[in-house]
Amino acid sequence: MLNQKKFIVSHAPFWHDGSTVTARSYNMIIAALPAVLFGFISYGMPAVGVVSLSVSSAIVWELLFNKISKRTISIGDGNAALIGILFGMLLPATSPWWLVITGTFVAVVIGKQIFGGIGGNPFNPVLIGLAILMVSWKDFFDFNEALVNYDLGFAMVYPLSALKHLGTSGIDAFNTADLLMGQQSGGIGATFGLGLIIGGIYLIIRGFIRWEISVSFLAGVVITALLFNLVNSAQWAGPVFHLLTGYTLIGAFFLATEDSSSPVNFIPMLIYGAGAGIMTVLIRNTGAHIDGVVFAILLMNLVNPLLDRIRPKALGKVV
Amino acid sequence: MIKRPFISLAKPRIEYESPDVTLPEPKKIPTSEKVTLLLNEAYEPFGKKNAVLLKKDDSVKTGQKLSLYDDSDAYVISSVTGTISSISPFLGEFGCSYIAIAIDVAEDEEMDEQFKALSVEPTMDIAKNYLSFIPGNPPASLFSNGSTSPSIDTIVICGVDSDLLITANQHALISDEKAIRKGVGILKQITGIENIIMAAPEHLMQNAGVCGAQVSVVDTEYPATLPRMIMQNVLGKIVPAEKSCEDMGVCFVSAEAVASIGTAFEEGHIPLFKKFNLIKKDGNSVMISARIGTPVHEIFSACDVTVNEKDRIILGGPMTGSSIYSEHHPIQPDTDAVMIQDGKNLALVSDYPCINCGECIRICPAKIPVNMLVRFLEAGQYEQAAEEYDLYSCVECGLCSFVCVSRMPIFHYIKLAKYELGRISTAEATNA
Numbered sequence: 001m002l003n004q005k006k007f008i009v010s011h012a013p014f015w016h017d018g019s020t021v022t023a024r025s026y027n028m029i030i031a032a033l034p035a036v037l038f039g040f041i042s043y044g045m046p047a048v049g050v051v052s053l054s055v056s057s058a059i060v061w062e063l064l065f066n067k068i069s070k071r072t073i074s075i076g077d078g079n080a081a082l083i084g085i086l087f088g089m090l091l092p093a094t095s096p097w098w099l100v101i102t103g104t105f106v107a108v109v110i111g112k113q114i115f116g117g118i119g120g121n122p123f124n125p126v127l128i129g130l131a132i133l134m135v136s137w138k139d140f141f142d143f144n145e146a147l148v149n150y151d152l153g154f155a156m157v158y159p160l161s162a163l164k165h166l167g168t169s170g171i172d173a174f175n176t177a178d179l180l181m182g183q184q185s186g187g188i189g190a191t192f193g194l195g196l197i198i199g200g201i202y203l204i205i206r207g208f209i210r211w212e213i214s215v216s217f218l219a220g221v222v223i224t225a226l227l228f229n230l231v232n233s234a235q236w237a238g239p240v241f242h243l244l245t246g247y248t249l250i251g252a253f254f255l256a257t258e259d260s261s262s263p264v265n266f267i268p269m270l271i272y273g274a275g276a277g278i279m280t281v282l283i284r285n286t287g288a289h290i291d292g293v294v295f296a297i298l299l300m301n302l303v304n305p306l307l308d309r310i311r312p313k314a315l316g317k318v319v
Numbered sequence: 320m321i322k323r324p325f326i327s328l329a330k331p332r333i334e335y336e337s338p339d340v341t342l343p344e345p346k347k348i349p350t351s352e353k354v355t356l357l358l359n360e361a362y363e364p365f366g367k368k369n370a371v372l373l374k375k376d377d378s379v380k381t382g383q384k385l386s387l388y389d390d391s392d393a394y395v396i397s398s399v400t401g402t403i404s405s406i407s408p409f410l411g412e413f414g415c416s417y418i419a420i421a422i423d424v425a426e427d428e429e430m431d432e433q434f435k436a437l438s439v440e441p442t443m444d445i446a447k448n449y450l451s452f453i454p455g456n457p458p459a460s461l462f463s464n465g466s467t468s469p470s471i472d473t474i475v476i477c478g479v480d481s482d483l484l485i486t487a488n489q490h491a492l493i494s495d496e497k498a499i500r501k502g503v504g505i506l507k508q509i510t511g512i513e514n515i516i517m518a519a520p521e522h523l524m525q526n527a528g529v530c531g532a533q534v535s536v537v538d539t540e541y542p543a544t545l546p547r548m549i550m551q552n553v554l555g556k557i558v559p560a561e562k563s564c565e566d567m568g569v570c571f572v573s574a575e576a577v578a579s580i581g582t583a584f585e586e587g588h589i590p591l592f593k594k595f596n597l598i599k600k601d602g603n604s605v606m607i608s609a610r611i612g613t614p615v616h617e618i619f620s621a622c623d624v625t626v627n628e629k630d631r632i633i634l635g636g637p638m639t640g641s642s643i644y645s646e647h648h649p650i651q652p653d654t655d656a657v658m659i660q661d662g663k664n665l666a667l668v669s670d671y672p673c674i675n676c677g678e679c680i681r682i683c684p685a686k687i688p689v690n691m692l693v694r695f696l697e698a699g700q701y702e703q704a705a706e707e708y709d710l711y712s713c714v715e716c717g718l719c720s721f722v723c724v725s726r727m728p729i730f731h732y733i734k735l736a737k738y739e740l741g742r743i744s745t746a747e748a749t750n751a
Contacts, residue, residue, distance in 0.1 A: 011731035013717035016666035119674040207327035264677030314709035315685035316560035
């Protein structure tokens with residue numbers, strides 16, 4: 001009996017469908033690549049520098065925090081890299097190095113790690129980082145100013161600020177096809193609408209993001225923008241313009257769908273997505289900020305725990 | 320192992336195995352030199368229990384009823400002829416105590432005739448006293464006389480298997496038609512219950528139709544054959560979370576158990592051979608017939624399965640079975656499958672936290688908020704988990720752990736929580 005073979009004993013189930021956090025993160029990164037590569041081609045080496053620094057510094061912050069807090073090293077799951085690449089995509093190509101590093105510090109450490117790491121963050125870490133930078137150093141996020149030295153062969157004016165300051169007369173120069181193909185100024189990875197849509201559809205088909213959130217977010221934007229546009233078409237832009245400018249598409253597919261800060265039940269997902277979409281257009285049209293996506297999603301992150309209490313009755317529950 | 324499909328827009332559909340249409344004869348495992356029978360009772364060598372009826376070196380006959388204590392109802396049926404070599408305590412899953420009775424098998428088999436004399440006229444008492452340790456493992460509530468609460472008014476015979484890859488019950492339904500028909504007749508006679516329903520998959524309707532019970536179709540998508548799911552989908556009754564199916568007056572019994580009851584009264588001796596699937600490392604399945612109590616290593620060696628260190632041996636299916644730590648573990652009356660997994664490609668759990676991806680919510684057949692539940696279970700807050708997050712609605716299918724991206728042992732947490740809460744309420748009841 002003493003030299004018995006030893007077996008692995010564990011609890012059921014003994015099968016797993018093979019999904020991992022790592023695969024999830026890397027697939028998100030792959031889905032983001034078309035938009036990122038387009039940004040690299042448009043803005044050249046400065047954009048490459050910003051995104052690379054963003055990814056690497058996010059990983060380093062996470063590693064440092066793992067070491068300091070004496071927890072298992074979690075950079076292997078790719079989540080820090082994902083935060084880095086999404087953060088880089090939102091920045092203008094001319095962002096200084098310290099801005100990127102500060103931003104990823106806030107995103108990774110304050111946005112995620114102090115809440116206990118992956119799965120514990122109440123807000124989207126990327127947006128926490130970006131929101132704090134936007135409030136602190138407003139000038140660096142004025143895309144007109146930041147990209148003033150670029151001439152990419154189209155009107156180098158940030159569409160949303162043109163809309164804000166001039167009304168619809170300011171956005172006549174933009175046509176839908178150009179906006180979709182990335183012929184607009186903006187964040188490194190946030191301008192190429194087609195690439196973001198392809199990436200988003202890939203993620204939805206593979207089941208890595210929850211389609212309900214993306215679809216209801218876009219629906220919220222479209223409906224609210226349409227209502228504004230119907231009331232006064234000289235002042236408020238139409239829904240298609242709102243869909244294809246600013247952070248709308250990256251927000252719908254990559255930011256609002258962040259796992260930990262979004263609901264998982266069907267009706268809450270719809271409310272959450274639609275709420276963020278509606279808030280986006282409200283902030284753009286009537287708020288102080290030029291783009292509303294960041295604050296709209298953060299606001300809906302805040303109500304997420306409440307929303308997720310709306311859930312179906314479990315089997316055998318009488319009350 | 321079923322992998323996540325490349326396109327996974329909707330939740331995956333996981334199908335039960337259907338039996339081999341050619342119905343190959345089960346491979347018979349030769350009687351081993353030693354068998355072990357697990358008596359479901361706590362071992363109390365110095366306890367206050369009455370006279371001990373068995374001791375080492377007692378000789379037993381095939382089919383003999385073995386009870387350890389004078390005043391106890393628990394018994395096993397010896398599946399071999401031989402002498403008792405040891406009686407020892409054995410601890411099962413979640414603190415279940417058994418008494419392991421090991422028997423050295425003698426060369427000549429001698430049948431015990433006690434049951435034969437009684438089997439001429441089936442009664443509830445005979446069934447209760449001789450047939451609760453038969454292949455298929457009929458539940459105790461089946462043989463309760465109706466005097467005990469809760470009273471049973473419906474019997475559901477499962478012509479389906481409760482887990483993936485297993486075909487034992489479906490095999491019984493096809494190959495033992497006659498015995499099942501006889502068994503249904505006897506059940507009607509001894510229990511007085513007319514409402515007997517045979518739950519079978521669509522492709523076995525013909526076989527189910529001739530058994531003399533009402534027939535209902537069960538879906539072939541996992542976990543449609545779990546008792547609570549059958550209650551909901553087939554009988555249209557929702558079992559309240561705190562109650563069991565027995566509380567609702569429904570008793571579930573496997574087709575194999577009914578076949579065993581039929582065979583027992585037909586032939587006058589208690590069936591001793593358990594049919595089950597041996598699921599090999601490559602996923603192929605073989606139908607096996609072995610005596611109850613045969614150690615699993617005999618089965619592996621008879622089927623040329625090499626067992627290595629750090630493999631995983633599972634009694635039952637891949638979703639709800641239980642892994643064992645010794646290859647000397649015996650086949651029990653309810654062992655529907657023996658599964659072995661290669662140590663090199665095991666799916667293991669991790670200590671990662673929940674990332675709130677929602678896969679479990681999408682797949683849960685009981686609509687439990689698993690993402691919230693598991694957070695409370697991790698923190699050991701079982702009472703709150705039960706009150707607010709539907710712990711007791713769980714049908715124990717294991718799908719949440721199967722799809723968990725973080726590979727959390729969710730199913731394990733749920734079972735542990737139910738066990739701990741059960742312990743607390745038992746302690747409260749005794750101290751009250």
